[in-house]
Amino acid sequence: MTTKPWDLPTACAKYSAAGVPGVGVWRQWLEGRELAESKKLLDDHGLTPVSLVRSGFYPGLTSEERQTSLDDNFRALDEAAAIGAPQVVLVCGAKPELSLIENRKQITDGIAACIDHAAKTGVKLSIEPLHPMYADCRSAVNTVGQCNDMIDQLGAEHVGIAVDVYHVWWDPQLEAELKRAGDRILGFHVCDWMTPTADMLNDRGLMGEGCIDNRGIRQMVENAGFNGWIEVEVFSTRHWARDMDEYLKDIIEAYRAEV
Amino acid sequence: MTTKPWDLPTACAKYSAAGVPGVGVWRQWLEGRELAESKKLLDDHGLTPVSLVRSGFYPGLTSEERQTSLDDNFRALDEAAAIGAPQVVLVCGAKPELSLIENRKQITDGIAACIDHAAKTGVKLSIEPLHPMYADCRSAVNTVGQCNDMIDQLGAEHVGIAVDVYHVWWDPQLEAELKRAGDRILGFHVCDWMTPTADMLNDRGLMGEGCIDNRGIRQMVENAGFNGWIEVEVFSTRHWARDMDEYLKDIIEAYRAEV
Numbered sequence: 001m002t003t004k005p006w007d008l009p010t011a012c013a014k015y016s017a018a019g020v021p022g023v024g025v026w027r028q029w030l031e032g033r034e035l036a037e038s039k040k041l042l043d044d045h046g047l048t049p050v051s052l053v054r055s056g057f058y059p060g061l062t063s064e065e066r067q068t069s070l071d072d073n074f075r076a077l078d079e080a081a082a083i084g085a086p087q088v089v090l091v092c093g094a095k096p097e098l099s100l101i102e103n104r105k106q107i108t109d110g111i112a113a114c115i116d117h118a119a120k121t122g123v124k125l126s127i128e129p130l131h132p133m134y135a136d137c138r139s140a141v142n143t144v145g146q147c148n149d150m151i152d153q154l155g156a157e158h159v160g161i162a163v164d165v166y167h168v169w170w171d172p173q174l175e176a177e178l179k180r181a182g183d184r185i186l187g188f189h190v191c192d193w194m195t196p197t198a199d200m201l202n203d204r205g206l207m208g209e210g211c212i213d214n215r216g217i218r219q220m221v222e223n224a225g226f227n228g229w230i231e232v233e234v235f236s237t238r239h240w241a242r243d244m245d246e247y248l249k250d251i252i253e254a255y256r257a258e259v
Numbered sequence: 260m261t262t263k264p265w266d267l268p269t270a271c272a273k274y275s276a277a278g279v280p281g282v283g284v285w286r287q288w289l290e291g292r293e294l295a296e297s298k299k300l301l302d303d304h305g306l307t308p309v310s311l312v313r314s315g316f317y318p319g320l321t322s323e324e325r326q327t328s329l330d331d332n333f334r335a336l337d338e339a340a341a342i343g344a345p346q347v348v349l350v351c352g353a354k355p356e357l358s359l360i361e362n363r364k365q366i367t368d369g370i371a372a373c374i375d376h377a378a379k380t381g382v383k384l385s386i387e388p389l390h391p392m393y394a395d396c397r398s399a400v401n402t403v404g405q406c407n408d409m410i411d412q413l414g415a416e417h418v419g420i421a422v423d424v425y426h427v428w429w430d431p432q433l434e435a436e437l438k439r440a441g442d443r444i445l446g447f448h449v450c451d452w453m454t455p456t457a458d459m460l461n462d463r464g465l466m467g468e469g470c471i472d473n474r475g476i477r478q479m480v481e482n483a484g485f486n487g488w489i490e491v492e493v494f495s496t497r498h499w500a501r502d503m504d505e506y507l508k509d510i511i512e513a514y515r516a517e518v
Binding site: 096097099100104131132133135136137140142143145146149169170171172173193195196197200210211213216 | 355356358359363390391392394395396399401402404405408428429430431432452454455456459469470472475
């Protein structure tokens with residue numbers, strides 16, 4: 001998604017040529033092709049599928065809506081298994097028509113209902129807490145602490161946490177809750193927060209362009225025991241409008257300098 | 260500020276005629292007139308000054324900048340005393356150039372440096388935690404829990420908390436931290452969160468227009484022991500463009516129906 005203008009074959013070729021060893025795959029890039037073919041694309045370029053992004057969106061106004069969401073979550077687990085991704089990243093969802101309590105209840109129930117299928121496919125469910133500015137309609141899960149409380153209840157065998165600096169950098173409890181999370185941390189995403197932020201969704205910065213201490217937070221997740229892949233996840237209309245080859249160079253440079 | 264197009268004399272006349280008993284006064288509405296004259300305006304209309312808004316903005320890149328901020332904070336306390344407002348609301352500030360830790364340290368130091376002057380004027384310092392989406396440049400104080408931790412350190416005699424639903428409605432720890440705050444809660448502000456939010460600063464909703472459970476949060480602050488004034492604080496380009504008399508009627512109706 002960071003290099004949104006590129007389709008999967010292009011991204012695989014470019015990443016591989018640049019020495020990028022792995023990739024978080026968004027589901028829309030799998031469309032229009034057999035899953036085995038996508039897997040082969042990744043394999044042929046020596047790219048490790050780090051995560052499949054994304055399912056979740058559990059809350060619904062009707063039981064039909066909630067069932068449709070569950071079906072989609074099962075499909076995502078199957079897709080992840082098919083391309084060899086060890087985790088599906090969950091954007092848990094929220095409906096502004098529902099109370100915060102009801103949204104959170106439906107999310108916990110929804111994840112619980114996915115655990116058997118996760119066990120069957122061998123793919124983990126990775127809850128990504130989203131920034132509180134998305135609590136109305138994207139995710140009512142908004143802090144690492146809240147994820148920890150949920151996982152205390154759901155069990156940690158098939159459920160973990162994807163930590164994205166964009167969503168959690170401001171949290172006064174971050175270091176303590178990451179420590180508490182320990183090996184529940186399944187993913188770590190880096191980017192930056194721009195001042196001012198022109199758009200709440202697609203104005204992220206490259207690491208170093210904003211105020212987030214990416215290296216400091218990396219230290220925290222690694223001190224907590226995380227030793228997995230670090231994913232660059234930048235949604236940026238501004239960067240997507242640039243020459244993508246130049247941009248990929250800048251991404252790698254920013255990663256080396258700032259992460 | 261909710262009826263931004265009105266100056267202080269107009270707002271006083273209109274609020275008084277509508278039966279509004281108190282008002283949170285923003286400092287720019289005091290300009291161009293002796294403080295005693297503003298106080299007389301409020302008194303003559305039977306309006307209780309609930310709070311003076313705002314000072315804070317403690318972090319600075321240089322010691323001169325920080326001293327300028329302290330001077331302004333002392334002035335705000337004097338102004339509050341002069342118009343009879345029992346508290347100054349603190350928007351604590353943040354500089355994206357400084358680390359989160361340094362911003363937070365400078366804020367705590369800044370408030371500590373104001374306590375003597377607060378004691379002398381008899382005006383309380385009311386920390387308003389701001390939504391995490393403002394943590395880069397408006398306030399590095401972002402949760403009620405963080406305020407509680409700061410006040411544990413600063414002492415509660417002259418420092419308290421202004422709870423604005425817009426900033427805290429999403430917080431999974433809200434109820435517990437409000438209970439912990441107890442009589443530290445000095446102010447309670449209501450409004451609503453719009454979906455979608457078109458502008459991060461000036462697209463608040465009237466109570467009932469969005470997804471915030473204003474009555475539920477009122478219950479929480481009152482269960483914690485708060486029995487002070489409830490202030491409607493809506494920043495909205497959309498509403499400010501309307502007929503203000505109509506809007507004031509809608510505010511009162513929304514307050515009665517939703518708070």
